[in-house]
Amino acid sequence: MQPAQDPSPLAHALLGAARxxxxxxxxxxxxxxxxxxxxxxxxxxxxxxxxxxxxxRAYVHPVSDQPxxxxxxxxxxxxxxxxxxxx
Numbered sequence: 001m002q003p004a005q006d007p008s009p010l011a012h013a014l015l016g017a018a019r020x021x022x023x024x025x026x027x028x029x030x031x032x033x034x035x036x037x038x039x040x041x042x043x044x045x046x047x048x049x050x051x052x053x054x055x056x057r058a059y060v061h062p063v064s065d066q067p068x069x070x071x072x073x074x075x076x077x078x079x080x081x082x083x084x085x086x087x
Contacts, residue, residue, distance in 0.1 A: 007042050015040055 015025045018040040029041040046053045064071060 005045075011042050015042065 019025045024039040026039055026041045029043050046055060046058050048058065060069075060071070063069060
């Protein structure tokens with residue numbers, strides 16, 4: 001992972017708009033932003049061999065044939081139901 005080398009002017013404009021709306025903007029997308037209730041930053045990029053890679057291509061695809069891994073596409077996450085205490 002590395003910072004984007006030359007972020008688009010649009011990325012900077014989006015951060016400016018977030019700041020104008022009172023949303024915290026941070027220099028890095030990790031660290032303090034992970035603990036904050038909200039925030040905005042320019043995302044880091046995963047680069048291998050001089051080419052940008054998606055997280056899927058870098059980490060999931062190489063092990064996608066493992067029998068203990070199921071990949072669901074189009075799945076919608078939902079909040080788990082809470083169990084009753086003592087029940």
